[in-house]
Amino acid sequence: MSPDKSLYEPRQARIIGEREIATDTKLFELELENGERLGQDPGQFIELSIAGVGEAPISVTSSPTRGLPSFELCVRAVGNVTNALHEMEIGKNVGIRGPFGEGFPIDELRDRDLLFIAGGLGIAPLRSLINYVLDRRDEFNEINILYGCKRPCEQMFEDEVDNWARRQDIYHESTVDFCPDEVVWDGNIGVITELIPGVDIDLDNTYAVICGPPVMYRFVIEELDKKELPHDQIYLSLERRMKCGLGKCGHCQINGADEELYVCQDGPVFNYKRVKGFEEAI
Numbered sequence: 001m002s003p004d005k006s007l008y009e010p011r012q013a014r015i016i017g018e019r020e021i022a023t024d025t026k027l028f029e030l031e032l033e034n035g036e037r038l039g040q041d042p043g044q045f046i047e048l049s050i051a052g053v054g055e056a057p058i059s060v061t062s063s064p065t066r067g068l069p070s071f072e073l074c075v076r077a078v079g080n081v082t083n084a085l086h087e088m089e090i091g092k093n094v095g096i097r098g099p100f101g102e103g104f105p106i107d108e109l110r111d112r113d114l115l116f117i118a119g120g121l122g123i124a125p126l127r128s129l130i131n132y133v134l135d136r137r138d139e140f141n142e143i144n145i146l147y148g149c150k151r152p153c154e155q156m157f158e159d160e161v162d163n164w165a166r167r168q169d170i171y172h173e174s175t176v177d178f179c180p181d182e183v184v185w186d187g188n189i190g191v192i193t194e195l196i197p198g199v200d201i202d203l204d205n206t207y208a209v210i211c212g213p214p215v216m217y218r219f220v221i222e223e224l225d226k227k228e229l230p231h232d233q234i235y236l237s238l239e240r241r242m243k244c245g246l247g248k249c250g251h252c253q254i255n256g257a258d259e260e261l262y263v264c265q266d267g268p269v270f271n272y273k274r275v276k277g278f279e280e281a282i
Helices: 080-087 120-135 158-166 192-198 214-226
Strands: 011-022 025-032 045-050 054-059 071-076 093-100 113-119 143-149 171-176 206-211 234-237 253-255 260-262 269-271
Touching: 025 080, 025 093, 045 080, 054 071, 054 080, 054 093, 054 120, 071 080, 071 120, 113 120, 113 192, 120 143, 120 206, 120 234, 143 192, 158 171, 171 192, 192 214, 206 214, 214 234
Parallel strands: 113 143, 113 206, 143 171, 206 234
Antiparallel strands: 011 025, 011 093, 025 071, 045 054, 045 093, 234 269, 253 260
């Protein structure tokens, strides 16, 4: 059987919408040229290419439950490809390979209490799962969403965050590391780990899902350890260092004592119990 061409040959996608959602960060809406759906699972990523510039892995932030042929990417301008994307106009085409990787284990999370912990740009991949869960709210139990960023101007998806705060069927808290004197901020001030003690956790039924900057993981897990949450009930999205998306370049390889993993193929979503012994993972 010949390999799926979408793994190697980019499909054309048109930019049909964009808006700035935080400093240096835009939300792009794209549609595949043939009108078909991307077919992603929450937590998967794509490889986006721009002719003459290069290619970069980017998480899909939209949920497949939304039913439209289009999909969304949350992109911060931090490199050649992402800066070029920010300068492109609506109607222009880019290349798309994928979706790739192992996403969040929906079947395992169903009928469970969920604790989402998002730091900074980590809200982008978690948003796909959060919206999946909220769109199918009756399939899940208690929902807790903790979201932190450095400053108020870096908080993304403000309309959705405001909706979380208004909903009676979920628990939500936002925080910022610091707030300038001239800025109005009604949320918490402090690091995201300070929000974890306020969450009620059923040790038999709660699953934590975490995504954020690498430095955040160790401290979040320390707080979850204080609550004695079993490590096999913790999932992490480890997106750093990915490059080709196919496990061929070795750029995202992480080594353990008896095993090696490729973030782009074995992840980017990992059960913490599986990777906690890999020094290069966390």
